[in-house]
Structures are given as C-alpha cells and as structure tokens.
Amino acid sequence: MSGGRLQGEIALVTGAAGGLGSAVVRRYLAEGARVVATDLRPGPLDELAASLDFPAELVTVPGDASDWETAKETVAAAHRHFGQVGVYTSCVGVYDHNVRFTDLPGDQLGDALLECWRINVGSVLVTLRAVLDDLTATRGRAVLTGSYAAHAPGGGGVLYTSSKHALLGVVKQLAHELAPQVRVNAVSPGVLPTVMTGLGTLGQEPRDAVLPGTEQALPLRRIPTGDELAGLYVTLASAADTAAVTGTVLIADSGLLTRGFGGPPGGEEL
Ligand SMILES: NC(=O)c1ccc[n+]([C@@H]2O[C@H](COP(=O)([O-])OP(=O)(O)OC[C@H]3O[C@@H](n4cnc5c(N)ncnc54)[C@H](O)[C@@H]3O)[C@@H](O)[C@H]2O)c1
DSSP: OOSOTTTTOEEEEESTTSHHHHHHHHHHHHTTOEEEEEESOHHHHHHHHHTOSOGGGEEEEESOTTSHHHHHHHHHHHHHHTOSOOEEEEOOOOOOTTOOGGGSOHHHHHHHHHHHHIIIIIHHHHHHHHHHHHHHHHTOEEEEEOOGGGTSTTSSOHHHHHHHHHHHHHHHHHHHHHTTTOEEEEEEESOOSOEEOOOGGGTOOOEESOOTTHHHHSTTOOOOOHHHHHHHHHHHHOTTTTTTOOSOEEEESTTHHHHOSSOSTTSOOO
C-alpha cells in the first residue's frame, strides 16, 4: 500500500496472534508498514500469516517474548528481512480471570504473581531492551498495551491489576529515560471480545474476556473490536502524527472510568 500512515516503517509486534495483536498487525500492514510478528502460540501466528493480503510484508517468529534469546532472534529476523525497527508494539497479555485475593491459595501466590508479571511486564521490558538500539537509531516509538485495570480497581484480580498498574510505571519511566530518541506510550482498552489466556500456575483455562452484562455497564454501551482500537496504535506509532507525545496513555474504555459510583445526573440508575 502506498501513502499509509506507517509507510516505510518496520514494526515489531509481540502478542501478534491474539485478538488485539492480530488486528494491530493487519492495520499496520494496511498502513504501509512491514511487520515482524511474534507470539507464544505458533498455530494462530501461522493462521494470521495465511490470512493476510500483504504476506510478503510479514515475518513471523514464534516464541516467548519474555525470553531474551527469543527477543534477540525477533530483532535479528527484522534485520535479515527488512532492516532496523522503528516501531515496537506489545499486545502480549495474560489475565487472572478476576480471581479474588481471598480465593488465591497462599502456596501458589508467589508463582502466580511471577507468571503474571513476567508476561505482562517482563515481556514488555525484555523485548524493548532487545530492540532498543534500533529504536534509538530510528527515533522510534514504543506503543504498549495497558488496560482499564491500569487505572482503577475491578478490571481484574490483584495480580492482573497490579501488573497493569506497573505497565504505567514502565511507560512513564521509559518515556523519561529514553527521550529524546524514543517515544513511549500505551493504549488502555476497557474490554475486548477476545478469549484471554489464564494463569497456568492457577490452572486457569482461557475464557471470554466479556462477561454477561458488560455492555450495559459501559457508559458508551459499546464493546469495541480489536479493529476499532488498532487506529489508536497507528496514531501513537506514527512518526508524524504524535511527534510531541510521550509518556501518555490513550484510554479506550468505552467511558468506564468516567462513570464513578453513580449514573449521569438525572439519568438512569446503575
Ligand atoms: N480482552 C480484554 O478485554 C482486554 C482488556 C484490557 C486490556 N487487554 C489487554 O490487551 C492485550 C491483548 O489481549 P487480548 O484481549 O488480545 O488477549 P489474547 O489472549 O487474545 O492475546 C494475548 C496474546 O499474547 C500471547 N502471549 C501470552 N504470553 C506470551 C509470551 N510470554 N510471549 C509471547 N506472546 C505471549 C498469547 O499467545 C496471545 O496471542 C493484553 O495486554 C491484555 O492485557 C485486554
């Protein structure tokens, strides 16, 4: 495609086979980027590649984004096929399926916390560290994924909520440290119609992220698709459109954070 907002860019996307990640990959390609996509699950990654209109512009690397060797291999694949990376996007995530603190077995708590933080925070940092020389050389952009749970309680259990709050710390600290060469921002979705992986240490199976009644609880009464959020990633990934933006989170939570305890004045009760 010519004339896209990411024309000529080389992007590295982690969590690329997921509901949100695959939508971001498609949109980056449609906007003219070449993409190196990585995910823990090789099957869905292959399915994504097979379904694309621009297959020559995509390279896939299966693996664990929190593993240093995988992260280095992903960057090396970008160099072999395309060149230096200018955009790094993380859509990796694991959910704790809203497990209450009182229901967390004490003897599994430490391992569950480590799993959740290794994936939701560790993978972001490890891959960013591996691609940092490229981002520095290209005046690159990191676009990470927060959550409603990065801003408020009730979007997950304490393991997930604490990991997503930590993600905000990553955005702020690294936007501070890496300026002026690299911009660091994030998108915080509220809820998406995806099936999220649970914590293996707690024996959790993948489950729908959308619970019954969720749509009615959202002020905008709208659960967006990944495609509807992908443009926000493009905006933050664009060299031109957000040149003065770093350390920022675009909140795409269908208004959930605006609601507070009550409904709108004179409006319906919750
Ligand atoms: N689904 C929602 O309602 C929702 C809401 C707010 C935020 N989010 C966030 O959006 C992001 C994407 O979630 P999603 O809804 O697309 O879920 P998803 O489960 O479809 O996608 C997550 C992807 O990350 C991959 N992954 C997990 N661990 C990995 C690792 N160690 N290395 C490489 N890949 C790994 C999974 O294989 C999966 O493809 C996550 O950060 C999630 O926390 C989701």
